[in-house]
Amino acid sequence: MDERDKMLSGACLCGAVRFTAKGRFGAVSVCHCAQCRRWHGAPGSYTSVRRDRLVFQNESGLAWYRSSDRARRGFCRDCGTSLFWEETGAPHLALAMGCLDRPTGLREQLHIFTAHKGDYYDIADGLHQWPESHTAGA
Numbered sequence: 678m679d680e681r682d683k684m685l686s687g688a689c690l691c692g693a694v695r696f697t698a699k700g701r702f703g704a705v706s707v708c709h710c711a712q713c714r715r716w717h718g719a720p721g722s723y724t725s726v727r728r729d730r731l732v733f734q735n736e737s738g739l740a741w742y743r744s745s746d747r748a749r750r751g752f753c754r755d756c757g758t759s760l761f762w763e764e765t766g767a768p769h770l771a772l773a774m775g776c777l778d779r780p781t782g783l784r785e786q787l788h789i790f791t792a793h794k795g796d797y798y799d800i801a802d803g804l805h806q807w808p809e810s811h812t813a814g815a
């Protein structure tokens with residue numbers, strides 16, 4: 678499916694962050710790393726889009742947390758919604774699927790960092806599981 682002209686919109690819980698993104702969206706991955714589990718309170722599902730394709734209608738609540746040497750996480754400082762994961766210098770940004778408005782037309786496609794998953798649930802949807810990142814060295 679050609680996703681080049683797909684348009685998605687998203688927002689935080691209180692509306693202090695609202696955005697649209699138009700472009701090609703990456704495969705939806707479910708991340709089970711300990712950072713995502715803490716940040717979302719659950720595994721985190723993400724798609725990705727070019728940073729320059731993201732347009733904010735409201736970013737008054739947008740704040741960033743430097744979560745590692747190589748990445749930062751965007752969230753709403755007013756309501757706490759988890760929104761973005763951004764690798765320093767990368768052209769693409771990861772969008773948390775949970776903040777997107779329906780219909781997204783997207784489906785989860787793979788699980789990553791499953792070696793770090795919580796011990797309170799099973800992954801039983803048959804999608805491919807990568808013990809670490811699905812891109813070597815990332």
Ligand SMILES: [Zn+2]
Binds near residue numbers: 693
């Ligand atoms: Zn908010």
